[in-house]
Amino acid sequence: MNGETEYTVGTYLAKRLQDIGLTHHFAVAGDYNLVLLDQLLKNKNMEQVYCSNELNCGFSAEGYARDNGAAAAVVTFSVGALSAFDAIGGAYAENLPVILIVGAPNSNDYGTNHLLHHTLGTHDFSYQLEMAKQITCAAVSVTSAVNAPSQIDHAIRTALREKKPAYIEISCNVAGLSCAAPGPASSILSDIPSDLNTLNAAVEAAAQFLATKEKPVLLIGSKLRAAGAEKEAIQLAEALGCSVTVMAAAKSFFPEDHPQYVGTYWGEVSSPGAQEIVDWSDSMICLAPIFNDYSTVGWTAMPEGPNVMIADQKNIRMFGYEFTDIHLRDFLTALAKKVEKRPATMIEYKRIKYNLESVKEARQDAKLMRTELFRQIQKVVTSETTIFAETGDSWFNGVALKLPNGARFESEMQWGHIGWSIPSVFGYAVSAAQNRRIISLTGDGSFQLTAQEVAQMIRRKLPVIIFLINNHGYTIEVEIHDGPYNNIKNWDYAGLVDAFNAEDGKGLGLRVETGGELSNAIKKALVNEEGPTLIECVIDRDDCSAELISWGHLVAKANGRLPHAQ
Numbered sequence: 001m002n003g004e005t006e007y008t009v010g011t012y013l014a015k016r017l018q019d020i021g022l023t024h025h026f027a028v029a030g031d032y033n034l035v036l037l038d039q040l041l042k043n044k045n046m047e048q049v050y051c052s053n054e055l056n057c058g059f060s061a062e063g064y065a066r067d068n069g070a071a072a073a074v075v076t077f078s079v080g081a082l083s084a085f086d087a088i089g090g091a092y093a094e095n096l097p098v099i100l101i102v103g104a105p106n107s108n109d110y111g112t113n114h115l116l117h118h119t120l121g122t123h124d125f126s127y128q129l130e131m132a133k134q135i136t137c138a139a140v141s142v143t144s145a146v147n148a149p150s151q152i153d154h155a156i157r158t159a160l161r162e163k164k165p166a167y168i169e170i171s172c173n174v175a176g177l178s179c180a181a182p183g184p185a186s187s188i189l190s191d192i193p194s195d196l197n198t199l200n201a202a203v204e205a206a207a208q209f210l211a212t213k214e215k216p217v218l219l220i221g222s223k224l225r226a227a228g229a230e231k232e233a234i235q236l237a238e239a240l241g242c243s244v245t246v247m248a249a250a251k252s253f254f255p256e257d258h259p260q261y262v263g264t265y266w267g268e269v270s271s272p273g274a275q276e277i278v279d280w281s282d283s284m285i286c287l288a289p290i291f292n293d294y295s296t297v298g299w300t301a302m303p304e305g306p307n308v309m310i311a312d313q314k315n316i317r318m319f320g321y322e323f324t325d326i327h328l329r330d331f332l333t334a335l336a337k338k339v340e341k342r343p344a345t346m347i348e349y350k351r352i353k354y355n356l357e358s359v360k361e362a363r364q365d366a367k368l369m370r371t372e373l374f375r376q377i378q379k380v381v382t383s384e385t386t387i388f389a390e391t392g393d394s395w396f397n398g399v400a401l402k403l404p405n406g407a408r409f410e411s412e413m414q415w416g417h418i419g420w421s422i423p424s425v426f427g428y429a430v431s432a433a434q435n436r437r438i439i440s441l442t443g444d445g446s447f448q449l450t451a452q453e454v455a456q457m458i459r460r461k462l463p464v465i466i467f468l469i470n471n472h473g474y475t476i477e478v479e480i481h482d483g484p485y486n487n488i489k490n491w492d493y494a495g496l497v498d499a500f501n502a503e504d505g506k507g508l509g510l511r512v513e514t515g516g517e518l519s520n521a522i523k524k525a526l527v528n529e530e531g532p533t534l535i536e537c538v539i540d541r542d543d544c545s546a547e548l549i550s551w552g553h554l555v556a557k558a559n560g561r562l563p564h565a566q
């Protein structure tokens, strides 16, 4: 062997992205990454998908990772990367392994007196790497082809293990240099197994905990998917036979048609019956939850104390014990074999359960209202549907939808970046199977942040259905704290689709003001296979869910707490 391989740093990276299951990567071009993009294009198993800006590129990758398990975004130095960082922060908060790849300055310019474009105009270019370290689980700067393979492998492997984003910057003069060939994919795919002693001890302690409880309830949290433990949660639920509640951010991570599913637990704004069951229970087993100010409704619904067990992605906490370094899925499977049935909460639920009065159809020529809008949206939700619910009243309206088995629900409740859903749903649609019906529920205010990515849906002929709820402002903010800053400039949202279509697009923009117009628009959307359909649904400014009002009030109270006395 003469040491020469057919690989370059860029094709090595492409092979590693292929190894982790990517068939696409998202990109915005810039002179620092052009050679790298050429190299990535050489891999015929992967397609390059272009975005309108780097924030959207990051969110598109984030959405792709929601379906595919991982994703990559390629941008240029600073002017691109600093925009993408916001979405990477989101991927961190939401536990999604997105690899941010950045074309960086020529390696010869590091440590010299050269000033370079797209930088701060100082001689030190390390600021970006330092920033990346704060919002990723691994950040590397590749300035040599010799070190590239181990650096790339380290970043990707860590991202997959931690379910967090990673950062790889590659000097523009290094991307095309030849480098070592990649080893077996298992070196980046293999995970560290649970520590068996700890696993046994944790299961033993948990079984004892449960043996002393009569009325436990399970609470499903939003890190359950990242923990790869959705099936195992069902195993434990069935072994216990108790009620299962789901946090809003974890909607669809436990099947809603399961006989033990009793609804969304969200404190004051829980679905009917769910809060009562939690209050009535004598213990809670919380699986990979995120308890923040929003999910605990301004700290009014924070499960804590000796009767609460928190089983997180890699550690289990209960009555003074903490067991670390075990996988949640292993813990759940083992615990399911050890526990006895504890059906008391289920018996109670059946007692208190009342049939929700189904919303009656409104007169079809009456002015459109939120209840009629969501009555009609509910009818298009099938087991092949994925719903994206944007920050805003879409959270509450979305969470109230009933999901048949197989339907998925995506939200971004930890990061909560308005405008997330449009690029994220685009990325998701790039990844998803052909027969999936993909729906975004977004507000007018949110839409104004990232509207451009509708053009990319048009470009790729993706039949996403966007329900844009035009309530003339930032209603969620109105409910927390009102002022002139919650009024926004109205747009012709439906007309915007035509602007994006330009000469060749097949997107459809429709504006509806009555139930009849909405049902016609939905009919058109369902047969529009060649591009997205945006349905602008015009409702009153104060036509919002009761849940949003209660929640907004309690969040405002939590925000307004005075500083503790010094």
Ligand code: TPU
Pocket: 391, 392, 393, 394, 416, 417, 418, 442, 443, 444, 445, 446, 447, 469, 471, 473, 474, 475, 476, 477
């Ligand atoms: O249903 P609705 O009217 O509440 O939704 P819309 O119209 O999308 O308004 C959302 C209003 C909103 C803001 C301005 N929700 N959260 N914010 C604060 C915010 C500001 N900037 C970013 C990037 N994310 C945020 N969450």
Ligand code: MG
Pocket: 392, 443, 444, 445, 469, 470, 471, 472, 473, 474, 475
């Ligand atoms: Mg709005």
